[in-house]
Amino acid sequence: MRAALQILDDDGLPDLTMRRLAAALDVQPSALYWHFPNKQSLLAELADRIVAPAAPPRPAEGSSSSNTRAEAGALRDALLAYRDGAEVVSSTLALGLGSSAARDRLTAAIIADGYDADLARRAATALLHFVIGHVSHEQQRMQYDSLGVVVPDLSLSPQRDHDDASEFAFGVDLLVGGLEQNGSPRSPAQTHRPGAH
Amino acid sequence: MRAALQILDDDGLPDLTMRRLAAALDVQPSALYWHFPNKQSLLAELADRIVAPAAPPRPAEGSSSSNTRAEAGALRDALLAYRDGAEVVSSTLALGLGSSAARDRLTAAIIADGYDADLARRAATALLHFVIGHVSHEQQRMQYDSLGVVVPDLSLSPQRDHDDASEFAFGVDLLVGGLEQNGSPRSPAQTHRPGAH
DNA sequence: ACCTGAACACCGTTCAAGT
DNA sequence: ACCTGAACACCGTTCAAGT
Numbered sequence: 001m002r003a004a005l006q007i008l009d010d011d012g013l014p015d016l017t018m019r020r021l022a023a024a025l026d027v028q029p030s031a032l033y034w035h036f037p038n039k040q041s042l043l044a045e046l047a048d049r050i051v052a053p054a055a056p057p058r059p060a061e062g063s064s065s066s067n068t069r070a071e072a073g074a075l076r077d078a079l080l081a082y083r084d085g086a087e088v089v090s091s092t093l094a095l096g097l098g099s100s101a102a103r104d105r106l107t108a109a110i111i112a113d114g115y116d117a118d119l120a121r122r123a124a125t126a127l128l129h130f131v132i133g134h135v136s137h138e139q140q141r142m143q144y145d146s147l148g149v150v151v152p153d154l155s156l157s158p159q160r161d162h163d164d165a166s167e168f169a170f171g172v173d174l175l176v177g178g179l180e181q182n183g184s185p186r187s188p189a190q191t192h193r194p195g196a197h
Numbered sequence: 198m199r200a201a202l203q204i205l206d207d208d209g210l211p212d213l214t215m216r217r218l219a220a221a222l223d224v225q226p227s228a229l230y231w232h233f234p235n236k237q238s239l240l241a242e243l244a245d246r247i248v249a250p251a252a253p254p255r256p257a258e259g260s261s262s263s264n265t266r267a268e269a270g271a272l273r274d275a276l277l278a279y280r281d282g283a284e285v286v287s288s289t290l291a292l293g294l295g296s297s298a299a300r301d302r303l304t305a306a307i308i309a310d311g312y313d314a315d316l317a318r319r320a321a322t323a324l325l326h327f328v329i330g331h332v333s334h335e336q337q338r339m340q341y342d343s344l345g346v347v348v349p350d351l352s353l354s355p356q357r358d359h360d361d362a363s364e365f366a367f368g369v370d371l372l373v374g375g376l377e378q379n380g381s382p383r384s385p386a387q388t389h390r391p392g393a394h
Numbered sequence: 395a396c397c398t399g400a401a402c403a404c405c406g407t408t409c410a411a412g413t
Numbered sequence: 414a415c416c417t418g419a420a421c422a423c424c425g426t427t428c429a430a431g432t
Binding site for chain 1: 325326367374378
């Protein structure tokens with residue numbers, strides 16, 4: 001795991017191959033298959049380690065939706081801490097393998113902000129998709145910037161002064177805003193569009 | 198492109214290799230490199246074709262945020278129309294290659310619902326991340342379901358009756374709700390958290 | 395318990411050469 | 414203009430065999 005995180009951070013996810021990892025450990029590639037059934041499970045464990053330090057400052061009651069915002073920010077920080085961190089978590093998230101910790105933590109934060117558990121779970125899913133998508137985008141742009149690739153800036157985009165952090169906060173605010181108006185804190189569970197099913 | 202979409206839909210993105218595509222066209226793999234500089238650009242063009250039919254029903258003025266909701270739904274449908282469609286678009290989205298059509302169309306829909314252009318662009322980015330993340334998740338679950346893989350259902354999730362469509366609608370509603378309270382239609386541009394930089 | 399050696403069945407990409 | 418042939422430098426994974 002330590003060696004894998006090293007390779008990931010130094011050279012990126014595409015270079016994190018079983019053969020390269022084996023070489024870093026002075027071992028034959030086949031040796032890794034005694035410790036992990038396959039590459040996917042190795043990545044899943046890596047994802048857990050990346051998400052793990054995403055502990056939010058502290059649970060605070062009262063201030064509106066502050067726990068949710070803090071948790072989203074902490075998760076972003078955790079993903080940004082390793083190169084291609086978002087991509088690693090994204091790849092394992094869909095498999096049901098690992099990284100449910102991220103969703104669980106977001107859910108807990110939303111509940112701590114006073115929302116019903118079922119609503120919280122669904123909102124956490126939406127928030128998680130946004131967070132991973134956004135950070136993934138950030139990191140891929142970083143990679144292309146560092147490679148000197150001229151990424152064609154969106155042709156008709158006049159100002160590009162919103163930096164990543166504020167754009168991230170904007171997205172979180174949209175979701176939190178929707179949350180606050182949909183099921184307001186301490187209200188019973190309520191579906192968003194009655195009769196939609 | 199036709200052959201590539203065929204392979205994608207029949208066997209999924211992992212099986213869409215240059216060699217397999219060449220074989221389907223009765224051609225040597227190297228022949229493809231006369232038509233495309235590399236695999237990435239081939240995928241980018243594929244992504245454009247997948248997103249293309251995402252035309253929303255019709256622009257309607259008046260009903261609150263209906264254009265945005267319709268466009269998001271149309272985009273979801275387009276991604277679902279091909280196996281691993283979301284993954285294809287996701288992979289090219291970050292590169293700045295192609296698939297800016299999706300963001301542009303979402304932006305246009307939000308503007309049509311009466312929002313300021315700058316706000317619309319940032320909201321479209323957030324919405325796009327959610328849509329792609331959600332559909333990507335849906336499709337990966339499909340793949341594992343069809344393979345008979347027992348995906349460990351979230352341990353402490355009592356009811357799992359919200360189907361994908363309604364969960365998708367819920368996420369869209371959250372973002373649209375946040376949009377409605379943040380910068381209400383026809384109001385001038387306004388930052389979300391003054392002094393946040 | 396943990397690893398090696400050797401193989402299997404693949405990849406994307408390049409490039410001289412053909413027609 | 415469009416393609417072949419042949420190669421380069423890789424992949425993930427399996428499995429008998431070693432210690």
